[in-house]
Amino acid sequence: MTEVVLKLSARDLTHADLAFCGWAGSDHHLAGVARQLERARTGEVDYLAVCPATDIPVAKGGVDYRVKEGVGTLWQLAVHPALQSYGIGTFLVESAELRTRSRGLRRAELGVEEGNPRARALYERLGYAAYDRRRDVWDEQAPDGSLRRYETMCTLMRKELA
Template sequence: MTDVVLKLSARDLLHADLASCGWAGSAHHLAGVARQLERARLGEVDYLAVCPATDIPVAKGGVDYQVKEGVGTLWQLAVQPALQSCGIGTFLVQAAELRIRNRGLRHAELGVEENNPRARALYERLGYVAYDRQPDSWEEQAPDGTLRRYETMCTLLRKDLP
């Protein structure tokens, strides 16, 4: 067996990238990401793309600086399904943490759905510690195109950044 090594880079997600991010969610989700890119332009959030040499995103996610004072809140983290468990999620989280530190902040937080133990294991492996739980909800697009409200319970995790 031969190992394949991808050289990855993290950069700002661009509107032009959205056409190649269908793996990340529905058209409704990507329209929401487009709105977040406007917030990125205003400096309220960072929205990252992780790309191999092709410069086409294989992972994406945001850091919101307005959820809690002095904290970067990671959200909407996603890795292309065929490439999960290859270290790309770790690379994405570490790139987001670097953005947080570059803003002079020393704390990162995120919420993970309680029905997603793989993601929680990743975050805990990266040093995140659970401190609370809270319900969350959002609109998602069903296969028939209708919107429905999705409700879930999330564990909140926090990491102090060096």
């Protein structure tokens, strides 16, 4: 058995990175991420890319500082499907928490779709605890290019940061 060790780094996601992030969602989703990068320039959010030595993103996600006073809200967390279950999601969440703490904030929150038990198990393993539920709605691009409304129920989770 051969063991492969990836040296990962977290940095700010850039517009140029979006060309390599097709695994993260549709063109509609990536256009939304591009809009979030504009918010990152004003300091309202951090948007991170996790990269191996190639410097090509294999995971991405944001921290929004405007959702709730004094809280970093993690959102749009995604790991390349072929690289899930290798610790990259843990690295991404821990990097987002570090960004949150660097702003002097001591709480991180996120929402996880109730139909995604693997993600919820990850967040629980990292110390997040459920505190509420909320319906979430957004537009999603269908295979034919049209937009459709996506509705889901999310469990809201939080963690006190050391």
